[in-house]
Amino acid sequence: MVPPLLVYADLMATGDARCIETAKMIYDEHVARLLAEA
16 A cells, blocks of 8 residues: 555656546545644
């Protein structure tokens, strides 16, 4: 298993529109929650 933040960063780095869209979903569902807890 890979941490959501790593998946998000990897998808954003591709520059592909579909990957960026998926990255935004991961951010909204997982990363934003992690940052709010910090």
